[in-house]
Amino acid sequence: MTAQIRATKSELPQFFESEFGQLPTHGVWSPGRVNLIGEHTDYNMLPVLPMAIGRGFNWLVRANGLGKVRVRNLDPSYRAAEFDASGEIPPSPPGHWANYIKAAVQATWPLIRQARGEEAAGFDAVLDSSLPPAAGLSSSSALVVGSHLALTTVNHFAMNPADSAGLMCHAEHYTGTAGGGMDQAVILLGQSHCALEIHFGPLRAEKALLPEDAAFFAVDSLQRAVKSGKTRFEYNRRVFECAAGLELLRRHAVRIDPACQSEQWRHLRDAAVYFKQSGISHTRFSLEAIGTEAWSPRRLRNALGAIYAELLTEKKMPPAGSSPWRAFGGFNIHSRLAHVFGEAERVHKCAQAFASGRLDEAATHISLSHASCRDLYHISTPEIERLAGNAVRCGALAARITGAGFGGSVVAMTTRRRAAEFSGKLWETHFAPMPGNKPASGGIRPESVIIDCEPASGAASWIL
Numbered sequence: 498m499t500a501q502i503r504a505t506k507s508e509l510p511q512f513f514e515s516e517f518g519q520l521p522t523h524g525v526w527s528p529g530r531v532n533l534i535g536e537h538t539d540y541n542m543l544p545v546l547p548m549a550i551g552r553g554f555n556w557l558v559r560a561n562g563l564g565k566v567r568v569r570n571l572d573p574s575y576r577a578a579e580f581d582a583s584g585e586i587p588p589s590p591p592g593h594w595a596n597y598i599k600a601a602v603q604a605t606w607p608l609i610r611q612a613r614g615e616e617a618a619g620f621d622a623v624l625d626s627s628l629p630p631a632a633g634l635s636s637s638s639a640l641v642v643g644s645h646l647a648l649t650t651v652n653h654f655a656m657n658p659a660d661s662a663g664l665m666c667h668a669e670h671y672t673g674t675a676g677g678g679m680d681q682a683v684i685l686l687g688q689s690h691c692a693l694e695i696h697f698g699p700l701r702a703e704k705a706l707l708p709e710d711a712a713f714f715a716v717d718s719l720q721r722a723v724k725s726g727k728t729r730f731e732y733n734r735r736v737f738e739c740a741a742g743l744e745l746l747r748r749h750a751v752r753i754d755p756a757c758q759s760e761q762w763r764h765l766r767d768a769a770v771y772f773k774q775s776g777i778s779h780t781r782f783s784l785e786a787i788g789t790e791a792w793s794p795r796r797l798r799n800a801l802g803a804i805y806a807e808l809l810t811e812k813k814m815p816p817a818g819s820s821p822w823r824a825f826g827g828f829n830i831h832s833r834l835a836h837v838f839g840e841a842e843r844v845h846k847c848a849q850a851f852a853s854g855r856l857d858e859a860a861t862h863i864s865l866s867h868a869s870c871r872d873l874y875h876i877s878t879p880e881i882e883r884l885a886g887n888a889v890r891c892g893a894l895a896a897r898i899t900g901a902g903f904g905g906s907v908v909a910m911t912t913r914r915r916a917a918e919f920s921g922k923l924w925e926t927h928f929a930p931m932p933g934n935k936p937a938s939g940g941i942r943p944e945s946v947i948i949d950c951e952p953a954s955g956a957a958s959w960i961l
């Protein structure tokens with residue numbers, strides 16, 4: 498793996514020794530991911546089609562006898578993270594990178610203690626990242642998963658990767674987002690040469706073959722989607738809207754089909770299964786149950802009763818009256834559900850098109866996904882639209898926003914034959930003219946914004 502070679506050749510070992518006075522004992526690799534299709538479906542237990550990529554975090558670690566976790570980042574803009582390890586760790590201020598490490602440690606620590614009957618060992622670590630932060634390539638979950646592997650590795654505590662993925666999905670909620678399980682799953686289970694079609698509840702990751710001649714690029718819009726403050730509100734709000742939508746569908750289903758057992762629906766996936774089995778159009782059903790108008794908080798509270806407040810808390814929405822609620826235009830439940838049900842159907846169709854080498858058909862699903870993310874889920878931005886448009890004008894078969902949205906990256910698909918021409922043109926037309934972007938003045942480099950993505954294997958740890 499190129500990234501591992503990079504670690505041993507870099508200054509990381511000296512950095513570790515100068516910080517901690519000893520040599521590291523283990524290495525850890527935790528990659529980022531790019532999601533090809535299936536956006537905002539995972540927390541509804543509907544499938545996704547991501548792949549792990551060759552960029553991520555390189556870690557060097559060693560157990561310490563201090564009961565502490567001490568982590569240093571080679572990038573000096575991240576201050577040292579240091580805290581007492583336990584199952585209940587007070588969080589750092591919102592948005593602080595230490596929270597991603599704390600998230601993993603507080604969830605993993607009690608498991609080791611329970612299995613061993615004694616406290617786990619803390620660890621010292623240095624890390625270096627080749628992933629752009631907050632760019633929709635899952636640097637946050639790569640940090641969470643890497644911290645989990647650092648802790649389990651120095652404690653010689655073996656866990657099945659699928660169990661680690663489930664544990665880390667819930668662990669990351671500590672940071673304030675109510676995300677699904679896609680990122681942690683693909684980071685832990687990723688395989689070289691293929692994407693994964695991931696199903697949830699229970700977690701099932703199937704190899705998704707990609708055509709030999711397909712090439713993928715993650716292209717960074719340079720608009721950072723930092724998941725604290727407004728962006729976190731916008732993400733959790735959509736998770737809430739899906740959960741509230743499920744409640745409204747469930748109530749409508751009882752009225753029109755008392756035998757439907759909708760009281761057992763836990764996720765939008767369960768409603769999707771019901772629609773499929775009963776031959777019902779989700780579009781028509783949602784229209785009847787929800788209507789197309791935005792729901793004001795008051796109207797939704799009246800419709801849902803006590804569940805409204807419970808869901809707000811469960812989905813980590815801030816208290817009423819706090820700043821993100823100001824200028825709130827209502828809950829767009831109908832359009833959110835239309836996106837989620839449509840997107841879930843596209844995931845499997847796109848995987849099938851890939852498997853049988855039908856690139857043009859896959860490109861159609863990818864383009865439709867982007868339009869749905871923009872028009873129904875409202876996660877695109879003018880910068881992303883400009884970038885996705887330019888990618889297509891430069892020869893991409895399709896380009897779509899990837900990850901949570903509100904900035905971040907676009908994934909562009911092209912053919913291997915046209916890949917070099919595509920990336921050259923995109924650099925010349927989109928990035929090179931950016932004000933202040935002169936290589937001589939330390940401007941951005943093509944390979945740091947137009948990232949050639951081969952499907953790569955998932956996270957790993959090893960003895961040095």
Ligand code: NG1
Pocket residue numbers: 532535536537538539540633634635636637638669674675676677678679680724899900901902
């Ligand atoms: P990113 O792009 O890493 O913030 C987020 C969620 C995913 C998924 C996608 C949208 C986390 C850790 N990740 O990804 O679970 O919902 O958005 O498809 O919350």
